[in-house]
Amino acid sequence: MTTITVYDPPMCCSTGVCGADVDQQLITFAADLDWLKSQGVTVRRINLSQEPTEFAANPEVNALMQASGGDDLPAVLVNDKLVSRAKYPSREELANWSRVVVKHHETAPQLDTCCTYDTNSNCG
Amino acid sequence: MFTNLPKFVFFTGKGGVGKTSLACATSVNLADAGKRVLLVSTDPASNVGQVFDTKIGNHITSIANVPSLEALEIDPEAAAEEYRERIIGPIRNTLPEKALASIQEQLSGACTTEIAAFDEFTALLTDQALIERYDHIIFDTAPTGHTIRLLKLPGAWSGFLETGGDASCLGPLAGLEKQRERYAAAVESLSNADLTRLILVTRPRTSSLSEAARTHRELADIGIQNQHLAINGVMPEDALGDPLANSMIGREGDAINGISTALASLPQTRFYLRPENLVGLDALRRMNQPVDAMHPEATHNAITHLPTLSHLVDAIEADGKGLVMTMGKGGVGKTTIAAAVAVELAARGHDVLLTTTDPAAHLTETLAGDIDNLEVSRIDPAVETQVYRDHIMATRGASLDAQGRKMLEEDLRSPCTEEIAVFQAFSRVIRAAGRKFVVMDTAPTGHTLLLLDATGSYHRDILRHASETSARMVTPMMRLQDPSQTKVLIVTLPETTPVLEAARLQDDLKRAEITPYAWVVNASLAATETTHPLLVARAATEAPEIKRVQEKLSLRYAVVPMLAEDPVGACRLRALVAG
Numbered sequence: 001m002t003t004i005t006v007y008d009p010p011m012c013c014s015t016g017v018c019g020a021d022v023d024q025q026l027i028t029f030a031a032d033l034d035w036l037k038s039q040g041v042t043v044r045r046i047n048l049s050q051e052p053t054e055f056a057a058n059p060e061v062n063a064l065m066q067a068s069g070g071d072d073l074p075a076v077l078v079n080d081k082l083v084s085r086a087k088y089p090s091r092e093e094l095a096n097w098s099r100v101v102v103k104h105h106e107t108a109p110q111l112d113t114c115c116t117y118d119t120n121s122n123c124g
Numbered sequence: 125m126f127t128n129l130p131k132f133v134f135f136t137g138k139g140g141v142g143k144t145s146l147a148c149a150t151s152v153n154l155a156d157a158g159k160r161v162l163l164v165s166t167d168p169a170s171n172v173g174q175v176f177d178t179k180i181g182n183h184i185t186s187i188a189n190v191p192s193l194e195a196l197e198i199d200p201e202a203a204a205e206e207y208r209e210r211i212i213g214p215i216r217n218t219l220p221e222k223a224l225a226s227i228q229e230q231l232s233g234a235c236t237t238e239i240a241a242f243d244e245f246t247a248l249l250t251d252q253a254l255i256e257r258y259d260h261i262i263f264d265t266a267p268t269g270h271t272i273r274l275l276k277l278p279g280a281w282s283g284f285l286e287t288g289g290d291a292s293c294l295g296p297l298a299g300l301e302k303q304r305e306r307y308a309a310a311v312e313s314l315s316n317a318d319l320t321r322l323i324l325v326t327r328p329r330t331s332s333l334s335e336a337a338r339t340h341r342e343l344a345d346i347g348i349q350n351q352h353l354a355i356n357g358v359m360p361e362d363a364l365g366d367p368l369a370n371s372m373i374g375r376e377g378d379a380i381n382g383i384s385t386a387l388a389s390l391p392q393t394r395f396y397l398r399p400e401n402l403v404g405l406d407a408l409r410r411m412n413q414p415v416d417a418m419h420p421e422a423t424h425n426a427i428t429h430l431p432t433l434s435h436l437v438d439a440i441e442a443d444g445k446g447l448v449m450t451m452g453k454g455g456v457g458k459t460t461i462a463a464a465v466a467v468e469l470a471a472r473g474h475d476v477l478l479t480t481t482d483p484a485a486h487l488t489e490t491l492a493g494d495i496d497n498l499e500v501s502r503i504d505p506a507v508e509t510q511v512y513r514d515h516i517m518a519t520r521g522a523s524l525d526a527q528g529r530k531m532l533e534e535d536l537r538s539p540c541t542e543e544i545a546v547f548q549a550f551s552r553v554i555r556a557a558g559r560k561f562v563v564m565d566t567a568p569t570g571h572t573l574l575l576l577d578a579t580g581s582y583h584r585d586i587l588r589h590a591s592e593t594s595a596r597m598v599t600p601m602m603r604l605q606d607p608s609q610t611k612v613l614i615v616t617l618p619e620t621t622p623v624l625e626a627a628r629l630q631d632d633l634k635r636a637e638i639t640p641y642a643w644v645v646n647a648s649l650a651a652t653e654t655t656h657p658l659l660v661a662r663a664a665t666e667a668p669e670i671k672r673v674q675e676k677l678s679l680r681y682a683v684v685p686m687l688a689e690d691p692v693g694a695c696r697l698r699a700l701v702a703g
Contacts, residue, residue, distance in 0.1 A: 010230040031523050048223065049230035052211060069222030114372035 001099040002079060003042040006033070007061050009073040010049035029088040036091075039100045048073065125153045125410055125552035126352065126393060129260060132249065132308055132313065136266035137325035137451055138335055139207050140621040142356040143167070146325055146395070146403040147264035148175050149411040155193035156409070159259040163187075163195040164248060166241050166265045168628075171620065172196045175403050182266055189405060200241035207231070207240055229574050232635075237324055241269045246310035253378055256369035266322060268316070269342035275442050316349035324390070325354045328376035331455045337387045344386075352391040355380065357397045359658075360415050366656035371688040399661035401620070415658060430651050430670070430683035433461070433701040436642050437468045439680075440561075440611055444474070447603065448570075451633075453625050457646040460691055460700070461615050461684065462565035467491065467697040470498035475560035479553050481505050481546060482565060494694040503549045505542055512545035543568060554693075557609065569629070571637035573601055588600035604638055611641035616673070618666035618683075620647045627677055643678035651685035 020066040033043050043056065046054045055061050060082045064072050078097040083089075095102045126133075133150065135143040144167060151163040162184065165172045172195055176187050180197045180639060187193040208231045220499055247266055248254060254261065286373055309406035313319050321345060326336040335357075340351055358380075363370035396415050400407050410416075436641040440448060452459040459482040466478035477499045478491070491500050513536045521529050535541075547568045556562050604610045611634065649663035650670065673681050684700055691697050 010226050028523075049227045050211070052215045052219060052223070052227055055223075062218065065219050065223055069220045070226055117403045 001040075003044070004033075004036065004094065004098065005077045005080075006043070006045045006056070007055060007058075007073060008045055008047045009070060010047065032091040032094055036094055036098060036100065041098045041100065055056065065094040084114070125150055126321075126323065126354075128424055130317075130319055130350070131255065131259070132261050132263070134263045134266035134314075134320065134322045135325055136339060138332065138455060139625045140455075140617065140619055141325045141327050141332060142262045142395075142402075144170065144172060144175065144621075145408075145411075146323070146354055146356060147262050148172060149402065149408045150191055151193055151195075151260075151262050152405065152408045154260055154262075154413070155187075155190045158192065160192045160257065161194070162258045162261045163193065164198065164261060165196070165262045166200055166244055166263065168199055168237075170199070171263070172197055172264070175408070176406065183470050192658070198241075198244045200244065203244055204231075204237045204241035207236065238268060238271050241265070242271050242307075242310075246306055249310040250306050251311050251438075260561045264345075267314070267340070269346060272343075272346050273534055273537070283642075315347040315349075320348070321350045321352060323352045323354050324387075325356055327455075328355050328358050329455065330377055330379045330382065333379055333383050333387070335454065337384045338362065340387055340390070346637065351390055353392045355385060355392065355394045360396050363673075364656055366654055366659070368652055368686065368688050369656040372686075397658060397662065399658050401665050410565055415525045428463050428576045430648070431681060433464060433682045433684055434468070435642070435681065436613070436682050437465060437472075437701060440465070440470060440641075441472060441474065443608060445557065445560050446562075446608070447554060447610040448561065448563045448613065449610065450563075450565050450613045450615050451567040451629060451640070453622065453629075454624060456608040456615045456616050456617050456626075457684075459565040461613065461644050461646060462489065462563050464500065464684075464691070464697045464700045465613070466498060466561070466563040467495055467694045468701045469561050469563070470495045471698060473497065473696070477501065477553070477556055477560060477562045478564075479503060479550070479562065480565045482594050491694060491697075501553065503546060505546050508545040508549045509542045512541065512548070552596065554600055554603065557603070570632035570634065570638065573604065573636040573638070591605060601636070605636070607639065607641065610638075612638060612642045612680070614640045615646055616643065618645050618669045620669065623669050623672060623677075630677065639679070640677065641679040643673050645673055645681065645683045647686040648683045649686050651683045 013081050033045070036053060048055060055065055058077070058080070060077065060080070061075055064075055064082070064085060072086045074085070076089055083097055085094065092102055093111060094100075129150075135147045135150075137143050142349075147163060147165070151161045155161045163172065165180075176190075178185060178187055178195070180195050182196070182202075183196060184194050184196050187195055188256060190594070204450065208228060211231065212227060216224065220288075238350065238591055243264070248261065324336045324340055326332045340353075344351065359369065359372045359376055361373055363373055395411065398407070398410070402408055402411065440446070450462040450465075452458050452633065462480065463478060466476050470476040479501045481503050491498060513533075515530070516536060517532065521532050524532060533598065541559050546566065550564060550566070550568075553562060553564070614626050614630055616622045626643070633640060648666055648670070649659050650666045652659075652663070654663070670683060687696075687700070689696070691700050
């Protein structure tokens with residue numbers, strides 16, 4: 001059974017009302033995680049401004065925090081192994097790590113986000 | 125005073141309307157009548173201790189000379205600080221400084237303080253021992269509609285946080301789910317008319333009365349029906365031939381006659397303007413009596429040589445261009461001061477853009493054709509906020525279920541939303557300040573700036589790449605931090621609470637490394653020629669406040685007189701500058 005843990009940058013509002021712009025990337029990612037759950041994968045998201053102890057407790061994430069001070073969030077761990085940082089991975093990547101098959105019509109609509117997103121545009 | 129008061133009484137209203145004074149006077153009145161009373165202040169700027177000349181603080185304290193009165197001061201800022209410490213304390217020595225700073229900023233918004241304050245309210249509202257010990261528990265503040273609505277949403281407590289994966293305005297409550305029943309009981313008590321009365325405190329001014337009407341509607345909508353209107357500081361109807369007193373009486377009468385039917389239908393009590401600040405038991409007990417300072421021997425103003433706005437304009441003018449922002453709580457006259465500065469600069473021959481959020485717009489509408497070089501634009505906060513909300517509901521909201529959407533809608537009613545929507549509109553205007561003067565009647569808080577600046581990382585990135593790209597690259601934040609490009613004028617009134625609130629705004633800006641250029645003390649009676657004995661007495665109470673601004677709070681300051689007539693038109697605005 002795969003467990004995916006996402007360590008998010010600090011966010012104060014669910015809406016991103018405190019961000020300069022709302023990040024479509026986050027919506028898509030939330031939908032992708034929902035889909036992953038429906039495929040039987042265990043998913044957990046942890047926010048730096050709510051559960052910072054979790055960031056310190058995990059050796060890989062802690063090392064990342066020490067190195068970048070949080071600039072490299074979000075970090076994604078698959079079964080406690082760091083697989084991605086400083087970006088929200090795509091549904092395909094999530095599926096690969098979890099050994100789940102993506103049917104083409106299930107792919108969430110991807111906006112033009114490959115190069116433009118900024119982890120900090122949602123509050124932090 | 126007020127009659128048939130139930131167990132819980134809440135006073136609510138904007139800073140400076142007199143909530144604390146009325147709460148103190150009501151408590152003394154009840155205690156003098158033999159009732160056992162607990163007076164609770166959750167105002168971060170509480171001066172209940174000063175009013176009773178007793179050190180109170182965070183535990184129940186007896187008040188000397190009022191046998192059955194006890195008081196308690198709760199500081200929601202301290203409660204919020206405790207909450208932040210609960211989160212940050214355990215990792216202070218493990219995570220790097222930069223990560224700690226960004227967490228700290230996320231938890232420094234208005235929401236955290238609001239929820240922390242509510243947490244304190246509920247502890248008192250649900251404490252059976254306290255409820256039995258006192259006949260009345262009087263609060264000098266009340267929870268906001270936003271907080272109560274959030275707590276009533278089932279979604280606030282259940283799966284949304286997990287499935288959405290994000291925090292919300294209820295972030296500070298995460299992990300406190302076990303308190304859910306206590307919160308529900310507290311909200312229940314607030315809505316029970318036999319148990320709770322809400323007293324809306326207002327000044328006899330249009331802006332203050334509309335604010336009371338808005339709060340009334342909002343709280344009535346969520347079931348708080350037992351409401352009462354208290355109009356505080358009404359000018360007694362005897363002008364004694366003083367033109368300023370005469371026009372104040374007229375203006376106040378118009379404002380009170382113009383209130384909405386909903387507000388007019390509430391039980392109402394009026395309190396007259398007192399010659400003294402309501403400090404000390406004698407003054408509080410006089411609250412009920414007629415004003416007795418109407419015919420003292422003519423005293424004259426003790427304060428003289430107050431600096432006028434024109435001195436500030438001289439200095440601002442020297443740079444030839446730049447951004448000027450007036451900042452302060454609602455009702456202190458930000459728009460008037462911004463308009464006066466803009467008109468004066470334009471009259472001296474500079475190109476000026478005045479941008480205002482003034483909802484009435486009557487002040488600025490008349491200016492457009494009045495003066496050469498002056499361009500006036502307007503940002504409607506309601507429109508900007510709606511556009512912003514719609515945008516977010518259509519984007520982020522689209523993928524949420526019904527419960528998630530409700531939660532998102534409520535989050536979008538948070539106090540941050542309007543500020544951010546308006547700031548986005550403003551940042552479009554700011555760029556013009558490189559060429560001419562741009563004067564604005566609002567400014568973002570330090571908290572908003574820090575968040576909007578992408579917590580500094582955008583800023584840092586730009587600095588890092590400055591050599592590779594353009595060395596002249598400027599972020600809005602950098603522009604606001606640079607005193608040669610931006611001058612923030614803090615506007616306040618010469619009264620205790622408004623000055624304290626303005627000082628807090630200044631501290632908040634300091635976190636964003638912005639130092640206000642000057643303070644403007646508006647609507648000063650000390651700066652007028654009034655001979656009305658009551659107003660002369662009030663003018664004397666301004667002295668310590670003006671002194672505090674001059675000596676402790678500002679680099680430079682100006683005092684603007686209380687006006688007999690609204691400063692409509694360029695001519696009257698320029699008269700304001702000259703003082």
